Amino acid sequence: MKNTIPLQLHVPEPPARPGQAPDFSWLQIPEAGSVPRPDTATEPQEMRPLAYTLIRVLDEAGAAVGPWNPRLDPETLRRGLRTMMLTRAYDERMFRAQRQGKTSFYMRCTGEEAIGVAQAMALDDRDMIFPTYRQQSILIARGWPLVDMMNQVFSNTQDRLKGRQMPIMYSSKQASFFSIAGNLATQFPQAVGWAMASAIKHDDRIAAGFIGEGATAEGDFHHALTFASVYGAPVILNIVNNQYAISSFQGIAGGEHSTFAARALGYGLPALRVDGNDFLAVYAATRWAADRARSNRGATVIEHFSYRATAHSTSDDPSKYRPAEEAALWPLGDPITRLRAHLTALGEWSDERQAQLSTEVDNEVQQAQREAESYGTLGTGEHHSPATMFDDVFKEMPWHLRRQRQELGF
Amino acid sequence: MNMVQALNSAMDVMMARDDNVVVFGEDVGYFGGVFRCTEGLQRKYGRDRVFDTPIAEAGILATAVGMGVYGLRPIVEIQFADYIYPATDQLVSTAARLRYRSAGEFTAPITVRAPCGGGIFGGQTHSQSPEAIFTHVCGLKTVIPSNPYDAKGLLISAIEDDDPVIFLEPKRLYNGPFDGHHERPVTPWSEHEAGEVPDGHYTVPLGRASVVREGEDVTVLAYGTMVHVALAAATEAELDAEIIDLRTLVPVDIDTIVASVTKTGRCVIVHEATRTSGFGAELSALVQENCFHSLESPIARVTGWDTPYPHSLEWDYFPGPKRVAEGLRRAMED
Numbered sequence: 001m002k003n004t005i006p007l008q009l010h011v012p013e014p015p016a017r018p019g020q021a022p023d024f025s026w027l028q029i030p031e032a033g034s035v036p037r038p039d040t041a042t043e044p045q046e047m048r049p050l051a052y053t054l055i056r057v058l059d060e061a062g063a064a065v066g067p068w069n070p071r072l073d074p075e076t077l078r079r080g081l082r083t084m085m086l087t088r089a090y091d092e093r094m095f096r097a098q099r100q101g102k103t104s105f106y107m108r109c110t111g112e113e114a115i116g117v118a119q120a121m122a123l124d125d126r127d128m129i130f131p132t133y134r135q136q137s138i139l140i141a142r143g144w145p146l147v148d149m150m151n152q153v154f155s156n157t158q159d160r161l162k163g164r165q166m167p168i169m170y171s172s173k174q175a176s177f178f179s180i181a182g183n184l185a186t187q188f189p190q191a192v193g194w195a196m197a198s199a200i201k202h203d204d205r206i207a208a209g210f211i212g213e214g215a216t217a218e219g220d221f222h223h224a225l226t227f228a229s230v231y232g233a234p235v236i237l238n239i240v241n242n243q244y245a246i247s248s249f250q251g252i253a254g255g256e257h258s259t260f261a262a263r264a265l266g267y268g269l270p271a272l273r274v275d276g277n278d279f280l281a282v283y284a285a286t287r288w289a290a291d292r293a294r295s296n297r298g299a300t301v302i303e304h305f306s307y308r309a310t311a312h313s314t315s316d317d318p319s320k321y322r323p324a325e326e327a328a329l330w331p332l333g334d335p336i337t338r339l340r341a342h343l344t345a346l347g348e349w350s351d352e353r354q355a356q357l358s359t360e361v362d363n364e365v366q367q368a369q370r371e372a373e374s375y376g377t378l379g380t381g382e383h384h385s386p387a388t389m390f391d392d393v394f395k396e397m398p399w400h401l402r403r404q405r406q407e408l409g410f
Numbered sequence: 411m412n413m414v415q416a417l418n419s420a421m422d423v424m425m426a427r428d429d430n431v432v433v434f435g436e437d438v439g440y441f442g443g444v445f446r447c448t449e450g451l452q453r454k455y456g457r458d459r460v461f462d463t464p465i466a467e468a469g470i471l472a473t474a475v476g477m478g479v480y481g482l483r484p485i486v487e488i489q490f491a492d493y494i495y496p497a498t499d500q501l502v503s504t505a506a507r508l509r510y511r512s513a514g515e516f517t518a519p520i521t522v523r524a525p526c527g528g529g530i531f532g533g534q535t536h537s538q539s540p541e542a543i544f545t546h547v548c549g550l551k552t553v554i555p556s557n558p559y560d561a562k563g564l565l566i567s568a569i570e571d572d573d574p575v576i577f578l579e580p581k582r583l584y585n586g587p588f589d590g591h592h593e594r595p596v597t598p599w600s601e602h603e604a605g606e607v608p609d610g611h612y613t614v615p616l617g618r619a620s621v622v623r624e625g626e627d628v629t630v631l632a633y634g635t636m637v638h639v640a641l642a643a644a645t646e647a648e649l650d651a652e653i654i655d656l657r658t659l660v661p662v663d664i665d666t667i668v669a670s671v672t673k674t675g676r677c678v679i680v681h682e683a684t685r686t687s688g689f690g691a692e693l694s695a696l697v698q699e700n701c702f703h704s705l706e707s708p709i710a711r712v713t714g715w716d717t718p719y720p721h722s723l724e725w726d727y728f729p730g731p732k733r734v735a736e737g738l739r740r741a742m743e744d
Contacts, residue, residue: 130476161513171512178479179512183503189469190504193476200432200458200482207476219496223469230464392510393549395517395572398617398661 012251022326032059033066040292044270051261051271057280062341070284074348084113086361087137102377109134111309114335118282130191130209150372158375162384185218195235206293208236214245228299229267236289242308247321264301276304277335411607412599416558420565435487471500478518491526492538505574506549521568529582533721539683544576551575552659556637557604563614580634589642590730619663625652628676636680643734675706676741685713707744712737
């Protein structure tokens with residue numbers, strides 16, 4: 001049978017481009033507290049609607065409402081706020097350091113702080129994180145020293161990674177934080193493998209993998225979900241949907257016709273779609289998924305619906321591809337502002353305490369930066385000896401690397 | 411033992427010695443692998459430690475990396491080396507680089523077993539020898555045994571090694587020392603001294619070649635199936651060739667190579683893989699760099715052609731004893 005109309009290719013276009021007014025009419029935001037919270041023992045097929053909605057706890061007035069409210073005490077909430085503010089202050093200082101020529105590259109997580117901080121606080125510190133490149137807040141939430149992170153960003157003499165990795169590619173075995181890869185998505189099925197190993201050894205630790213919505217298009221995403229489903233791996237598979245893969249809006253990754261959370265359903269895995277700018281929602285969803293994993297019910301996919309409020313990286317200029325006002329007008333707001341409003345509504349916070357905390361985290365970051373810079377920056381050129389370049393390719397250096405090191409003059 | 415039994419024995423020995431050793435891959439569990447290398451291991455060590463996987467080589471390698479990071483010592487089987495390409499990102503970008511990028515904090519002590527090479531009418535998707543793809547990647551070790559004794563000892567070394575090892579098994583050698591004479595039956599390993607394989611633990615160290623035949627006329631650098639082809643070719647060409655079985659390609663045993671070529675002054679490099687940018691090119695460069703003043707004739711290469719492995723024409727593709735003998739004579743001319 002012959003076609004009667006010419007075939008057409010569909011190339012997705014975002015709702016607005018620079019110079020146009022931001023358009024959020026496509027966004028469906030359910031009321032806070034309106035999404036039911038099933039028992040973790042519920043069969044995944046009975047929870048399918050959770051992949052298409054948005055779990056929200058904080059309402060417009062700053063109240064925590066509904067069945068997903070994790071009922072955290074004010075001390076925990078303040079710790080969450082402080083960690084998010086510390087992360088943002090750290091990001092701002094490191095961004096400026098890059099602009100000042102102290103390092104080659106930096107990536108902020110502005111607007112996405114709640115995802116890492118709330119997840120880290122809802123997990124045990126021994127649970128293994130397989131991050132992508134915008135989860136610095138997890139390291140900070142685990143109390144990892146800012147100085148050590150800065151040493152890595154500056155590739156200086158105290159950089160534990162010996163200047164081998166681009167800035168922000170942190171790694172800390174002690175913090176159960178896996179080495180960050182530039183080859184996106186590779187860590188997602190690795191998280192599943194780690195979780196399988198934990199199950200093989202009848203351990204009590206679970207894993208949490210992170211991926212951006214853009215990288216869900218990689219084959220490794222599919223492998224992660226397949227293996228997680230087949231082996232009932234105790235892992236949380238987090239998709240951070242910040243709407244952009246560098247310049248490409250989420251439609252280019254396949255977000256136009258379904259949600260990223262719904263990818264899980266074909267694998268028989270349960271999925272939660274969560275307001276990623278809602279600290280309490282992220283905390284509650286993480287706890288729910290962790291409880292499932294810890295009771296041998298297997299993996300959960302969580303889509304954290306958020307917005308990348310700043311550029312992809314210091315090498316990117318979002319004014320070239322999206323409306324300038326889009327970030328400020330993002331309907332789900334800012335995670336720090338929202339948690340602050342909640343604490344204020346509870347009577348557990350004030351403008352004075354906010355200003356005081358703001359100064360405190362700025363000072364903490366400044367002090368760390370002074371120390372880190374005393375060990376050098378990429379700009380000043382103090383770094384590890386070139387002889388170290390040949391270490392760690394293998395556990396023991398074979399003859400050809402020894403010869404090459406000699407060729408370099410060491 | 412034949413080579414399949416020797417490989418099975420290596421895994422058995424290591425699983426018994428080390429609870430962290432796990433084995434997985436396509437069809438390796440209950441069934442015991444399409445070449446039977448993992449037969450009986452699931453029954454003996456349980457489904458937690460020996461299991462079937464989905465058909466997803468990238469997923470197999472990725473989960474192996476995650477398990478390695480946890481502290482396990484995974485042995486994974488890629489059913490045919492030809493199927494390894496989907497796993498390349500995990501191998502190259504992660505397994506090979508993990509120690510380096512984390513400055514030794516995280517490692518991937520994985521052994522990747524994969525049957526390689528032709529001679530079984532496997533066509534272009536069941537016959538390849540992709541070793542040079544991996545020898546080019548820093549951080550990977552690449553091993554190819556040529557007989558059951560070495561296969562077991564090298565596999566144990568690979569499993570015990572703290573770095574990722576690509577362990578290529580010439581499938582044409584599983585049952586006997588195939589010398590390229592496809593027109594006649596292969597002698598079983600039971601009639602070969604390298605078929606005498608101890609039951610227990612022993613190692614053949616990585617990075618050490620073996621001089622399988624001493625000679626004065628010409629050095630032959632070979633590995634895998636081509637070791638036996640070279641032996642046959644040397645006999646048929648009536649040359650006193652020194653035949654070196656490299657066994658490990660990275661790190662290659664430069665001392666044994668240099669000692670031999672310095673002695674003979676002539677060198678023929680033989681491999682089944684395609685020629686351009688094959689491992690022979692690296693060997694040729696190493697010999698030239700290290701033995702130039704000892705060379706009496708140009709280094710010769712006898713390899714598979716730069717074509718896909720053709721199904722019905724595989725014996726025209728395969729660098730058999732006749733072609734290797736011609737290469738030897740060529741090296742003796744000048």
